[in-house]
Amino acid sequence: MEPTRTAYGIWSGGRFMHFGIPIEEERMIKLIRSSYDMGIRTFMTADVYGKGAADEMMGRALEGIDRSTYCLVGIVGHDFYSAERLGFKGFPRFTNPELRQSSDYKSYLESATEKSLERCRTDYFDLLMLHNPDSIGYSSDVVWNALAGIKDQGMAKSLGVAPGPANGFTLDLIMNFERFEEVIDWAMIILNPLEPWPGNMVLPAAQKHNIDIITRVVDYGGVFHDDVKPGHDFSDSDHRTFRPEGWIEAGNEKLERMREIADKHGLTMLQLACIWNLCQPCVKSVIPTLIQEKGDSAKPVEAKAEELAKLPEVVLSDDEIGTIFEIGNNKGCMALKGANPEHDGDPMPDRWKLNNDLVEAGARWDIVPERDLVMSH
Secondary structure (H helix, E strand, C coil): CCCCCEEEECCHHHCCCCCCCCCCHHHHHHHHHHHHHHCCCEEEEECCHHHHHHHHHHHHHHCCCCHHHCEEEEEECECCCCCCCCHHHCCCECCCCCCCCHHHHHHHHHHHHHHHHHHHCCCCECEEEEECCCHHHHHCHHHHHHHHHHHHCCCECCEEEECCCCCECHHHHHHHHHHCCCCCCEEEEECECCECCCHHHHHHHHHHCCCEEEEECCCCCCHHHCCCCCCCCCCCCCHHHHCCCCHHHHHHHHHHHHHHHHHHCCCCHHHHHHHHHHCCCCEEEEECCCCCCCCCCCCCHHHHHHHHHCCCCCCCCHHHHHHHHHHHCCCCCCCCEEECCCCCCCCECCEECCCHHHHHHHHCCCCCHHHHCCCCC
């Protein structure tokens, strides 16, 4: 089964990623199950979350449901089996040269996939994605040949790449699409009406190479859920506290300028964000984060899942799509991850220097790194 228009990510509910307050385990399982009952048919897990606990929770929640009636997406790539966690940076990528040589990539990926499947209580993923690759993961024939082998063995029906954790990786994705178009079926990017850049820059290349797109962070840190307002109370561990000062105020001001379009089509603001994403080239699935905010008056996370499940079949006009883009245009608002002209020094797990291959890939799509991939304001 292919990923569907609406999808549920295991990072929702705050247990495995620090957004809002973590809901209790049984409520989380009920949330996943009720999402299925309400019509969501794609569920995504990542093996590194909770060092396997997220997989186990997904397996428990979906147990007993006809396996042919939902799409299960698995994500592997961070080595939590043999490596130590690097503080807030998380676990290293399996391609880290300090962990293994390229000759061992295949055995690692096969083992990680098998273990993830066992925890999910199934024998195949409909889609298996490479999680937050470093520069090796994007460009290595050995990595992608190993993933193709996993598909040949029947452990995955299709393959994809899931960049992150932050925004960027534009040229890396384009080169990845060009080199491995015969292997890659899907890619997951950050995209929403308040963050069209830089995700929109990879869409033409995805279209050319017949790669479908899943979009995450559709909710823009909860703003499109319409319950994150100026003065919002975050816990100290909430990931959103790392965003720049004023992001809530600016986001809400832009949200109000879009509200007329949502009202015209009978959409909630989250639904408007989802529909706008789905109107972009190659975007086939949306996976917002469902966040339980603090406070007795906060919108229940179950209500947010229901909004997503009830996403109507609406197509925005070209004028509406363009108006929303202009309101939310964020080009140059942040330093990007991945290959970047501003990076100096040795490569890091999520940032590295440009090379000639990447510059040439950008030129084929009229992307000038010094103009299009730098922080300008």
